[in-house]
Amino acid sequence: xxxxxxxxxxxxxxxxxxxxxxxxxxxxxxxxxxxxxxxxxxxxxxxxxxxxxxxxxxxxxxxxxxxxxxxxxxxxxxxxxxxxxxxxxxxxxxxxxxxxxxxxxxxxxxxxxxxxxxxxxxxxxxxxxxxxxxxxxxxxxxxxxxxxxxxxxxxxxxxxxxxxxxxxxxxxxxxxxxxxxxxxxxxxxxxxxxxxxxxxxxxxxxxxxxxxxxxxxxxxxxxxxxxxxxxxxxxxxxxxxxxxxxxxxxxxxxxxxxxxxxxxxxxxxxxxxxxxxxxxxxxxxxxxxxxxxxxxxxxxxxxxxxxxxxxxxxxxxxxxxxxxxxxxxxxxxxx
Ligand code: NAD
Ligand code: UD1
Numbered sequence: 001x002x003x004x005x006x007x008x009x010x011x012x013x014x015x016x017x018x019x020x021x022x023x024x025x026x027x028x029x030x031x032x033x034x035x036x037x038x039x040x041x042x043x044x045x046x047x048x049x050x051x052x053x054x055x056x057x058x059x060x061x062x063x064x065x066x067x068x069x070x071x072x073x074x075x076x077x078x079x080x081x082x083x084x085x086x087x088x089x090x091x092x093x094x095x096x097x098x099x100x101x102x103x104x105x106x107x108x109x110x111x112x113x114x115x116x117x118x119x120x121x122x123x124x125x126x127x128x129x130x131x132x133x134x135x136x137x138x139x140x141x142x143x144x145x146x147x148x149x150x151x152x153x154x155x156x157x158x159x160x161x162x163x164x165x166x167x168x169x170x171x172x173x174x175x176x177x178x179x180x181x182x183x184x185x186x187x188x189x190x191x192x193x194x195x196x197x198x199x200x201x202x203x204x205x206x207x208x209x210x211x212x213x214x215x216x217x218x219x220x221x222x223x224x225x226x227x228x229x230x231x232x233x234x235x236x237x238x239x240x241x242x243x244x245x246x247x248x249x250x251x252x253x254x255x256x257x258x259x260x261x262x263x264x265x266x267x268x269x270x271x272x273x274x275x276x277x278x279x280x281x282x283x284x285x286x287x288x289x290x291x292x293x294x295x296x297x298x299x300x301x302x303x304x305x306x307x308x309x310x311x312x313x314x315x316x317x318x319x320x321x322x323x324x325x326x327x328x329x330x331x332x333x334x335x
Contacts, residue, residue: 190327261300
């Protein structure tokens with residue numbers, strides 16, 4: 001049984017990845033400071049998997065504690081999810097973002113080095129590409145993040161590359177996620193944002209459950225099939241399974257950068273339509289001006305993941321919407 005340290009393991013993507021890890025025979029050791037998630041998620045993961053989970057409330061800046069945890073549990077690799085992710089907040093509070101996402105990661109890497117552990121899978125984002133110069137987005141598309149959140153992700157990517165150059169014993173995998181949506185099909189874990197959701201699908205599901213009156217659609221004058229923005233939505237379970245592949249292959253990954261997306265885009269109106277079908281609920285919406293910093297279309301070229309991991313997304317938007325609705329209707333106010 002291989003122990004894998006999971007930072008941010010009670011968060012949205014981390015919790016689903018822990019379930020998939022357990023189902024693939026790994027043993028996640030979760031650390032999280034619970035700044036954007038709840039302790040109760042540990043119970044939910046235990047309920048889904050029937051396994052006792054090791055959880056420690058710990059901040060990634062706590063170097064000594066992380067070093068101890070890595071040694072005590074003999075961790076063989078780290079999957080690093082912990083960080084802040086709200087684009088708007090990053091623009092108004094850059095220091096908070098650089099401190100948590102960049103300094104926090106430096107602390108984590110320092111702790112790993114002291115403990116003699118040099119294998120890491122890092123959660124990056126397609127936001128590092130900025131405005132697409134061509135589509136689909138391949139990993140060698142130029143990077144030019146347009147918001148501070150994206151700049152913190154790129155800063156960590158660069159730090160990881162430099163670490164490998166200085167010490168080729170490191171094994172590093174940088175995963176660039178497109179738009180993760182969906183939930184575990186038990187309905188026990190899912191995306192549970194605090195406050196008003198920034199992202200499309202949690203907003204739609206909160207409208208469906210009566211927590212919000214209607215959805216504002218940011219822009220209907222884009223050069224797309226129906227004028228609304230197009231994104232590459234990927235089911236969180238597919239995304240989680242991409243991490244299992246990264247762990248399986250980690251010994252051969254020397255700073256690899258890999259997109260995790262489906263390779264196809266859907267518009268806001270197409271997502272609404274699919275959600276309405278899955279939930280049998282009508283989603284009220286109003287068209288509003290474009291959101292600052294939004295791009296028109298993005299979607300991944302996922303062929304590198306197929307080639308290196310033999311991984312590709314399997315779940316379609318119908319499954320994404322059905323699973324979001326199951327999660328939201330079982331947890332109308334979140335966990
Ligand atoms: P999330 O907020 O649900 O999970 C992050 C977890 O990290 C939370 O449980 C939070 O409490 C914890 N955390 C934050 N700062 C910490 C710290 N200093 N010490 C310990 N724990 C800390 O977010 P998520 O959607 O699961 O995202 C996971 C990772 O994937 C993040 O790094 C995010 O930037 C990245 N990512 C997410 C998306 C997305 O759309 N959800 C897209 C691309 C990349
Ligand atoms: C946003 C972030 C991005 C981050 C990603 C995943 C911005 C500018 N970008 O991307 O950095 O990596 O989330 O967390 O915030 N939409 C509406 N109404 C809403 C919400 C969204 O119409 O209330 C539209 C958007 O205009 C977009 C699509 O839905 O066309 C998807 O939006 P969202 O879920 O926020 O993801 P991204 O914009 O791709």
